[in-house]
Amino acid sequence: MEDNKNKLAFGKRNYIIMLVGIVVIAIGFIIMTMDDEQYGLGFMGITLGPIVVVLGFIIEFFAILVKDKTNE
Template sequence: MAENNIPPAMFGKSNYVWMLIGAIVIALGMLLMVGGKSDDPAVFNAHEVYSTRRITIAPIVILIGLAIEGYAIFKNTTSKQ
């Protein structure tokens, strides 16, 4: 019988769960940036384009999502043998 030389998985289930949470938070930040389109292309609505939600909150949410992704990647997985 040949010995099975399958390497252990790089990430555990909890890592993938945290990666999914991070991806959802990043997507939420992207959705917060959406909008600001004017019905009339000749009119520029600076208040809508440069709103606090798009300029401050959305990038912070995206950075939080990236931090969660970093945590998910570097989280130590314990394997039971």
């Protein structure tokens, strides 16, 4: 019989990258709330925050697609 001790969908590396992506997304939302302009219509609320959030989603997408070497 083959050893199937690792039954998780992803490896440890994938989960670490996913956690990094979640932290980046949270930082992006925090940046959006820190804008001093009324209704968040300044640079941080309209430009910087959403760019950081999209970067976090790209990291999440990468975390799903990367193949973990221990999960082969």
